[in-house]
Structure formats: C-alpha cells, structure tokens
Amino acid sequence: MNKVIEFLQKVGTFYLATADDDQPRVRPFGAVVEYNNKIYIATNNTKDCFKQMQQNSKVEISATKGAEWIRLSGTVAVDSSEAAKTAMLEANPALKNMYSVTDGLFEVLYFTKGTATFYSFKGQPETIEI
Structure with missing residues (x-):
C-alpha cells in the first residue's frame, strides 16, 4: 500500500472517476493519505x-x-471520525485553507477494497491488492 500512496503523492494530481447514473465523471484530486493501513481521499460533501x-x-x-502510471480501482466508504480527518489535514496542509475537522463539509473516504496496477513502458504491469 505504501507504494500506491507514494506514487499518488509523487504525481500530485490524480484523477478520480465516479458514476453519475450511466455516465462516467472524472475530476482532479490531490489529497491522499494512508491511515489505519487504508488509502484515504478527501472531498466536500456538497460536491x-x-x-x-x-x-x-x-x-x-x-x-x-x-x-x-497507476490505475486504482475499488470501493470507498466514508470515515466520519475526527482522527481520520485530522490525519488527512496533517498530511495535506493546503486543505486547512478550505476545511476543518468540524466544519460539516469536510469528508474523508477510504478504500474498503481494491486493486492497484502499476504500468510502465519499461516492463510488465504490477498488481497489488489493497
């Protein structure tokens, strides 16, 4: 899992795809942290x-x-704990300009399960279960 987090932090901006009924939606994200041995992302609950x-x-x-490049596929769930939100804010200080642990907007989600595949023009893909 550390390899996934390290890669996402190294690239800075990664793209998250969700489904809106039958239409895929993709947008840039940049905040990620490993907390409790899980991969966490953050967003605003009004988005x-x-x-x-x-x-x-x-x-x-x-x-x-x-x-x-990497492709990380899986399922996510909300973690409403103050500890998880604090971990995200500490790992991504720029978020503190937009959110706080208790603002009612800030949400963190973690991968409950998933697969990360690393690709390179130099070799074979490497897949990690998370």
Whole structure:
C-alpha cells in the first residue's frame, strides 16, 4: 500500500472517476493519505462527486508520472471520525485553507477494497491488492 500512496503523492494530481447514473465523471484530486493501513481521499460533501460515491461506491483513480502510471480501482466508504480527518489535514496542509475537522463539509473516504496496477513502458504491469 505504501507504494500506491507514494506514487499518488509523487504525481500530485490524480484523477478520480465516479458514476453519475450511466455516465462516467472524472475530476482532479490531490489529497491522499494512508491511515489505519487504508488509502484515504478527501472531498466536500456538497460536491457531486461525494453524492455519486454515496450512490455508487465503486471508483477508479488514474495518475501518470513520466513513463509510469497507476490505475486504482475499488470501493470507498466514508470515515466520519475526527482522527481520520485530522490525519488527512496533517498530511495535506493546503486543505486547512478550505476545511476543518468540524466544519460539516469536510469528508474523508477510504478504500474498503481494491486493486492497484502499476504500468510502465519499461516492463510488465504490477498488481497489488489493497
């Protein structure tokens, strides 16, 4: 799992895909943290992406850096704990300009299960179960 977090942090911006009924929706994300041995992302509960993840918890993340890229597919769930939100804010200080642990907007979600596949023009794909 550390390899997944390290790669996403290294690329800075990654793209999260959700489903809006039968239409895929993709948007840039940048906040990620490993907490309790799980991969966490963050958003605002007034955004469409949060509502879409509530309706259909299957998501996919894609990111690229040079000749390497990752596809992370799985399901997510909300963690409303203050500890998880604090961990996200500490790992991503820029979020503190927008959110606080108790603002009623800030949400963190974690992958309950999933598969991360690393690709490269230099070799064979490597798959990790998370």
